[in-house]
Amino acid sequence: xxxxxxxxxxxxxxxxxxxxxxxxxxxxxxxxxxxxxGLGAHWAAETAVHAxxxxxxxxxxxxxxxxxxALGPETRLFAWATSADDEVAQAIRGDIDLGVxxxxxxxxxxxxxxxxxxxxxxxxxxxTGLHRNGIAPAEWAEAVRRTLGAERAGSVRLxxxxxxxxEASDAxxxxxxxxxxxxxxxxEELGALLEHTHLTASAATWERPELRGSLVRVGAFCYGVRSxxxxxxxxxxxxASLTAPVVAIDGDGVSVGIGSLDGLPSSLSGRVTVxxxxxxxxxxxxxxxxxxxxxxAGAAVGxxxxxxxPGRTGESSPTTLAETIGTVGEEILTRLAPxxxxxATDEIVDRA
Numbered sequence: 467x468x469x470x471x472x473x474x475x476x477x478x479x480x481x482x483x484x485x486x487x488x489x490x491x492x493x494x495x496x497x498x499x500x501x502x503x504g505l506g507a508h509w510a511a512e513t514a515v516h517a518x519x520x521x522x523x524x525x526x527x528x529x530x531x532x533x534x535x536a537l538g539p540e541t542r543l544f545a546w547a548t549s550a551d552d553e554v555a556q557a558i559r560g561d562i563d564l565g566v567x568x569x570x571x572x573x574x575x576x577x578x579x580x581x582x583x584x585x586x587x588x589x590x591x592x593x594t595g596l597h598r599n600g601i602a603p604a605e606w607a608e609a610v611r612r613t614l615g616a617e618r619a620g621s622v623r624l625x626x627x628x629x630x631x632x633e634a635s636d637a638x639x640x641x642x643x644x645x646x647x648x649x650x651x652x653x654e655e656l657g658a659l660l661e662h663t664h665l666t667a668s669a670a671t672w673e674r675p676e677l678r679g680s681l682v683r684v685g686a687f688c689y690g691v692r693s694x695x696x697x698x699x700x701x702x703x704x705x706a707s708l709t710a711p712v713v714a715i716d717g718d719g720v721s722v723g724i725g726s727l728d729g730l731p732s733s734l735s736g737r738v739t740v741x742x743x744x745x746x747x748x749x750x751x752x753x754x755x756x757x758x759x760x761x762x763a764g765a766a767v768g769x770x771x772x773x774x775x776p777g778r779t780g781e782s783s784p785t786t787l788a789e790t791i792g793t794v795g796e797e798i799l800t801r802l803a804p805x806x807x808x809x810a811t812d813e814i815v816d817r818a
Contacts, residue, residue: 467768469710469724471802472775473509473810477705479517481688484701489671492678495544495664497685498533499525504799505689505706506808508536514688515541523683527553530562544589544683546628548599554578558586565628567591567599569609576612579621588613589626589662592649594642596632603645610653626662627653631670631677639670643677669693691795692785704783707775708802710757711768718761722771725755729802730773733791741772749773774798 486494496519502510511522511533522537523544524530530545537543545557546565555578557564566572566588579586590609593600601609616622627650631639646665654660663679668687670677686692690704710724726732732752739746744762751758759771774784785795 467711467770468807469708469728470807470809471505472707472709473505473808474705474776474812475509475513475810476812477690477703477776478510478513478688481690481702481705482514482517482519485671485682485684485687488701489675489678489682492671492680492682493521493662494519495521495523495681495683496688497523497525497667497683498529499523499685500796500800501529501804503686503689503691503796504802504804507533509808509810510689511537511541521681523685527557527562531556531560534560534562546589546591546599551578555582558582558584561587563587563589563625565589565591567593567601569601569605569612572601572609572612576616576621579616580619585621585623587623587625589628589664590624590653592627592629592646594629594631594645594649594665595638596630596642598630600629603649606649607652607656610656610658614657624653624658625660626664626681627658627660628662628664628679628681631665631667633667633669636674639674639677669696672699686796689799690783691799692783694785694789694794704775706784706799708773708806709770710773711770712765713756713767715761715765715767719750719758720761720765720769720771721756721758722773723756724773724806725753725757727754727803728806730757731787731791731793731798731801734787737790738787740774743769 496514498507498510501507521542526547527545527549530543544563548571591600593602613624629646631642650663662681664681665679666677666682668684671682671684690702710722712720713723714721730752735751738749740749747760784798788795788798
């Protein structure tokens with residue numbers, strides 16, 4: 467059996483249920499950027515929609531369009547990357563909600579909608595200090611007025627205001643929230659009838675209820691990937707395991723068929739344990755195409771080793787590995803080669 471990323475749909479649903487219960491009455495948006503952190507955007511989105519999640523955040527328009535075809539017209543899809551004109555036109559035809567964070571992009575979105583004779587839902591992004599895209603406070607009133615003018619002309623619906631938090635400190639997030647509330651209030655005073663406001667991602671959504679708007683954008687926590695150096699959250703668990711078979715036995719070590727060319731960081735060598743049929747064993751070294759593990763009595767070619775995730779005693783999550791080498795769990799997942807098989811182990815239950 468080749469290396470596999472084993473996906474547990476039931477655990478994803480359990481995480482989504484826990485997040486919705488914890489953050490109600492805010493509505494949950496499952497974020498599937500970077501192909502759902504390497505786990506598969508289609509698998510994650512389809513599982514979530516069958517479980518009753520109505521919003522999917524994709525980052526890019528291309529993923530949103532692919533998911534629109536797979537999910538049908540009822541799901542709300544939100545793409546916030548600034549896109550080329552042809553992609554904007556495709557997004558409008560595909561009924562994608564667009565995040566707009568600059569005056570230049572706003573004008574292009576309006577122009578595309580006017581050319582097509584179509585109406586596009588827009589979420590204006592205000593810069594609250596992170597400077598990761600976003601309309602500057604000095605330009606905010608102008609942007610809102612321009613959007614509302616296009617709304618009266620029938621080409622735009624201003625449905626949301628949003629932003630990103632730095633999540634560097636509570637004080638910085640509090641200051642960002644204050645700027646965000648000012649922007650929302652100004653938009654409403656200018657005549658905007660907003661369906662949603664959204665400010666928080668995973669950590670702030672869970673830990674800072676006072677920062678939540680009516681919609682929360684959650685990626686990593688949905689997949690059971692906690693914040694680096696953050697606390698374990700009992701209600702959330704990893705949805706994926708990385709497994710590989712033993713391909714050779716040599717003295718006091720075994721080799722499994724996955725290596726740095728498959729995306730395993732070689733810096734993990736000699737620093738972590740992995741799960742084997744006999745329990746936790748030291749990961750000795752990572753080569754280009756194989757990884758050497760401390761052996762155990764009765765080890766045999768074909769035995770399954772769990773590099774991370776539930777399944778055997780070893781590493782419990784990508785974040786555990788990531789903390790060892792000074793990075794984040796999302797990086798452990800997203801660097802894994804696309805060619806590694808992704809396979810779901812349980813069926814999706816439709817509860818929508």
